[in-house]
Amino acid sequence: MKRALLSVSLFALCFFAGQVLLSFGRADDAKAKKDSQKKSKDDDKSKDQKPESIKRSQTTVYAEVNGKISKVDDTILCLNGVLGRRATLEDIIIAEDVKVRMPAEREFDSKGKPKPFKPDPNDPDRKYGGVKGSRNDLREGQQVLVRLGKYKKSLVATIIVVLPEEKK
Numbered sequence: 001m002k003r004a005l006l007s008v009s010l011f012a013l014c015f016f017a018g019q020v021l022l023s024f025g026r027a028d029d030a031k032a033k034k035d036s037q038k039k040s041k042d043d044d045k046s047k048d049q050k051p052e053s054i055k056r057s058q059t060t061v062y063a064e065v066n067g068k069i070s071k072v073d074d075t076i077l078c079l080n081g082v083l084g085r086r087a088t089l090e091d092i093i094i095a096e097d098v099k100v101r102m103p104a105e106r107e108f109d110s111k112g113k114p115k116p117f118k119p120d121p122n123d124p125d126r127k128y129g130g131v132k133g134s135r136n137d138l139r140e141g142q143q144v145l146v147r148l149g150k151y152k153k154s155l156v157a158t159i160i161v162v163l164p165e166e167k168k
Contacts, residue, residue, distance in 0.1 A: 053075075053096040054093060054095050054096060054151050054156050055095060055096050055097050056095045056097050056098070056099075056149065056156075056158040056159075058151055059095070059149025059150060059151045059156045059158060060149055060150050060151075061147075061149055062148045062149050062150040062155065063147075063148045064145065064146070064147045064148065065079065065082050065089065065145075065146050065148060066082070066143075066144070066145050066146075066163075067079035067080060067081050067082040067089065067143075067144065067146070068080050068081050068141060068142065068143050068144070069138060069139065069140050069141065069142050069144055070088065070140060071090075071140065072138045072139065072140060074094075074135065075093060075094055076091055076092065076093065076094065077092040077093075077094050077138070077146070077157055077160075078090045078091070078092065079092065079144070079146065089155065091154070091155075092146070092148065092155045092156070092157050093151075093154055093155065093156045093157070094135060094156075094157050094160075095149070095156050095157060095158050098135065098157055098158060098159065098160060099125055099128065099158070099159045099160070100132070100133040100134055100135060100137060100138065100159075100160045100161075100162070101125065101128045101129060101130040101131065101132065101133060101159075101160070101161045101162065102130050102131055102132075102133035102137055102162050103129075103130045103131075103162060103163065103164035103165075104117045104130050104131050128159065128161055129161060130161065130162070133162065137162070138160065138162070142162050142163075143162070143163040143165070144160055144161060144162050144163060145160075145161040145163060146159070146160050146161075147159040147160075
């Protein structure tokens, strides 16, 4: 008898607790719907604006990838063929103070033999190879090595090294 009474009271307690939890869940769903409607309106506004300028110091080191530039803009970079696969990385933000390195032009001696490249000893970024470049030097179809950082769930290009074109 005691066991039956205990099991019925436990069942009733679980039933009422479930009803209370369901009412809280419905209230949260209503709030989520309102928030999603507000976010969709804000997203429409943010699509028209350029992404905020981000500096290299604001990012955390994420990865280093190799790929071919498929689209380049003043603030956005898209890569194809990442890591030798058909994968793509789109909407990579280019940092405001990005370091761009271009391949050095070959110099020849009087006999027509190529001289070895000697980096400028005053260049602080000579360890990345090549010569200093700018965002304007980036073109579609160039093979690049990009050091990525992460800032608020978005990828940021902090260093871009343009690789020399392979001769066929």
